[in-house]
Amino acid sequence: MDDGVKRIIQEPLIPETFHHVxxxxxxxxxxxxxxxxxxxxxxxxxxxxxxxxxxxxxxxxxxxxxxxxxxxxxxxxxxxxxxxxxxxxxxxxxxxxxxxxxxxxxxxxxxxxxxxxxxxxxxxxxxxxxxxxxxxxxxxxxxxxFYRPSSRVFRLLYNLCVNEGKQVGDHYEINFSLTQKTIGEITGTHYVTVCKLFQMLDRQGIVKKSKDKMIVYDLERLRSLINEIIEY
Amino acid sequence: MDDGVKRIIQEPLIPETFHHVxxxxxxxxxxxxxxxxxxxxxxxxxxxxxxxxxxxxxxxxxxxxxxxxxxxxxxxxxxxxxxxxxxxxxxxxxxxxxxxxxxxxxxxxxxxxxxxxxxxxxxxxxxxxxxxxxxxxxxxxxxxxFYRPSSRVFRLLYNLCVNEGKQVGDHYEINFSLTQKTIGEITGTHYVTVCKLFQMLDRQGIVKKSKDKMIVYDLERLRSLINEIIEY
CATH class of the missing domain: 2.60.120.10 (Jelly Rolls)
Structure with missing residues (x-):
C-alpha cells in the first residue's frame, strides 16, 4: 500500500482542491x-x-x-x-x-x-x-x-507570503489572483472591511496588491498586525 | 455492500460521536x-x-x-x-x-x-x-x-427541542445534561452571554433549565427569537 511518500496533511490556505485524487x-x-x-x-x-x-x-x-x-x-x-x-x-x-x-x-x-x-x-x-x-x-x-476580522485577513496574507512568496531584492512577490471579494469570502470578513484593510496596508507601504500579484515590503510588520487591534 | 439501510448524514446538533464505527x-x-x-x-x-x-x-x-x-x-x-x-x-x-x-x-x-x-x-x-x-x-x-451569538444559542435549543423533545401536556421536555459552559463552547458564544440568554428565557417563561432537563413552554416564541436582535 505504500507509495513511498509519507502522507502529511498540508493545511490549505485557500479552500481549493485540498488533496488531488x-x-x-x-x-x-x-x-x-x-x-x-x-x-x-x-x-x-x-x-x-x-x-x-x-x-x-x-x-x-x-x-x-x-x-x-x-x-x-x-x-x-x-x-x-x-x-x-x-x-x-x-x-x-x-x-x-x-x-x-x-x-x-x-x-x-x-x-x-x-x-x-x-x-x-x-x-x-x-x-x-x-x-x-x-x-x-x-x-x-x-x-x-477567536480571531477578529483584521487578524483573519492579515494571517491569510502572511501565511500566503511565507508559503508561496518569492524573495526579490528586499521584498516578497506572490502570484495571486484572489480578489478582495474572495479574500472576504474565505476569511468570513465583509468585503468593505477587506478593502479598508488593503488600503491601510497600501498607505503604510506594507503590502501592495495588483490584479495578479501581491508584493510584501514589510513582512515583520504584517506579522505584528495580526495581533493588533485595528481601527477602521 | 448494502446493509439494507439507506445511509443519510444526520446533521449532529451536538458535536459528539458523529457516526458510530x-x-x-x-x-x-x-x-x-x-x-x-x-x-x-x-x-x-x-x-x-x-x-x-x-x-x-x-x-x-x-x-x-x-x-x-x-x-x-x-x-x-x-x-x-x-x-x-x-x-x-x-x-x-x-x-x-x-x-x-x-x-x-x-x-x-x-x-x-x-x-x-x-x-x-x-x-x-x-x-x-x-x-x-x-x-x-x-x-x-x-x-x-452569519448568525449572531443569541441566534446560535436559540437555534441549538430549538433544534434540540424539535429533534429530541417529548411533549408532556402543554410543554416539551428534553433530557439534557449540557452545561451552559458546554453550550457556549459548542456555539462559539461567551459563557456570560449564554447565562444572560438563559436568564432571559427563564424570566419570560419560555424555557426553564435544570441540571439534567430542559423544559420548553413556548416553542414558537423560542423559534421567533432566533431571528430577533437581543439586547443583553
Whole structure:
C-alpha cells in the first residue's frame, strides 16, 4: 500500500482542491459524466444525493445556505479533485454550482468500492482529501470564533507570503489572483472591511496588491498586525 | 455492500460521536490499546501522528490551539466512535485529551486497509463519520459567520427541542445534561452571554433549565427569537 511518500496533511490556505485524487481519471468509465455551463447548479439545497463528484475540467463552488437566503462560500473543487456530497438526505443545505464551464464525473458509492478493490491508494487519497477538509473547517471555526476580522485577513496574507512568496531584492512577490471579494469570502470578513484593510496596508507601504500579484515590503510588520487591534 | 439501510448524514446538533464505527470492536486485536486517566493528553499539538483512534470506553475531547494559548473545543469522541488525526505532520494545532477515564485503541493505516478488505461496510462507516464531521464544521463556519451569538444559542435549543423533545401536556421536555459552559463552547458564544440568554428565557417563561432537563413552554416564541436582535 505504500507509495513511498509519507502522507502529511498540508493545511490549505485557500479552500481549493485540498488533496488531488487524480487516480480516479483512470476509472472514468465507471462514472456518468456531465458538462455544466458557468453558473449552472450541480447540486441544489435539499436535493437527495449519494455520489462522489470528480472534476475533470473547470471548477465548482460549494456553499451553504442561510435562513435569510445568503450563501456562505465554503470551498472550490478544482480540476483533479473531488467533492463528496454523499449520503445527503432531503434536509441538507449544501449547494454546488459551476464557477467555470466544467466537465464533472459522478461515481456511485458501489462503484467507488469496486475501484477501492482495484487500487487501495485511492481509499487513502479520498481519506486524505476528507481529513484535509475536516482540518480546514475546524481551523475556520476556530478562527471565526477567536480571531477578529483584521487578524483573519492579515494571517491569510502572511501565511500566503511565507508559503508561496518569492524573495526579490528586499521584498516578497506572490502570484495571486484572489480578489478582495474572495479574500472576504474565505476569511468570513465583509468585503468593505477587506478593502479598508488593503488600503491601510497600501498607505503604510506594507503590502501592495495588483490584479495578479501581491508584493510584501514589510513582512515583520504584517506579522505584528495580526495581533493588533485595528481601527477602521 | 448494502446493509439494507439507506445511509443519510444526520446533521449532529451536538458535536459528539458523529457516526458510530462500532464494527471496529471486532478488530481490536489489530490495534494497540492504552488507557488514559481523566485529563490526560492523548495527542499534543505538534506531535506527528498517523493512526486512527477508536474509543472503547470513556470520552475524548478534540480541540485546537490559538495563538494566545486558548483552546477552541471542537468535538467529543464518545464510546464506539472514532477520531482520525491521521497524516498529521509536526505543525498541526490539534490537541486531544481524555474527558473521562478512557480506554482507547489505535489502528495504523495499514491495519485499517487490512480491515477494509475483510469488511467493506467499515470503509463506508468511516467515510460517513468523516463526511458528517465535514458537514458539521462547514455548518459551524456558516453559523459563526452569519448568525449572531443569541441566534446560535436559540437555534441549538430549538433544534434540540424539535429533534429530541417529548411533549408532556402543554410543554416539551428534553433530557439534557449540557452545561451552559458546554453550550457556549459548542456555539462559539461567551459563557456570560449564554447565562444572560438563559436568564432571559427563564424570566419570560419560555424555557426553564435544570441540571439534567430542559423544559420548553413556548416553542414558537423560542423559534421567533432566533431571528430577533437581543439586547443583553
Amino acid at each position: 487524480e487516480k480516479l481519471e483512470q476509472f472514468l468509465h465507471h462514472a456518468r459524466t456531465s458538462t455544466y455551463a458557468k453558473g449552472a447548479i450541480v447540486l441544489a439545497q435539499g436535493m437527495e444525493f449519494d455520489e462522489i463528484i470528480y472534476v475533470q475540467q473547470g471548477c465548482l463552488a460549494v456553499s451553504m445556505g442561510t435562513d435569510d437566503g445568503h450563501q456562505k462560500f465554503l470551498f472550490h473543487i478544482g480540476e483533479g479533485s473531488i467533492g463528496l456530497p454523499t449520503f445527503l438526505g432531503e434536509y441538507h443545505e449544501v449547494q454546488i454550482h459551476a464557477v467555470k464551464n466544467s466537465t464533472v464525473s459522478f461515481f456511485k458509492v458501489e462503484q467507488i468500492l469496486t475501484i477501492f478493490r482495484e487500487d487501495e491508494e485511492i481509499i487513502l487519497d479520498i481519506l486524505q482529501n476528507l481529513l484535509t477538509k475536516v482540518y480546514y473547517f475546524m481551523s475556520q471555526a476556530r478562527n471565526l470564533n | 462500532e464494527k471496529l470492536e471486532q478488530f481490536l486485536h489489530h490495534a494497540r490499546t492504552s488507557t488514559y486517566a481523566k485529563g490526560a493528553i492523548v495527542l499534543a499539538q505538534g506531535m506527528e501522528f498517523d493512526e486512527i483512534i477508536y474509543v472503547q470506553q470513556g470520552c475524548l475531547a478534540v480541540s485546537m490551539g490559538t495563538d494566545d494559548g486558548h483552546q477552541k473545543f471542537l468535538f467529543h469522541i464518545g464510546e464506539g466512535s472514532i477520531g482520525l488525526p491521521t497524516f498529521l505532520g509536526e505543525y498541526h494545532e490539534v490537541q486531544i485529551h481524555a474527558v473521562k477515564n478512557s480506554t482507547v485503541s489505535f489502528f495504523k493505516v495499514e491495519q485499517i486497509l487490512t480491515i477494509f478488505r475483510e469488511d467493506e461496510e467499515i470503509i463506508l462507516d468511516i467515510l460517513q463519520n468523516l463526511l458528517t464531521k465535514v458537514y458539521y464544521f462547514m455548518s459551524q463556519a456558516r453559523n459563526l459567520n
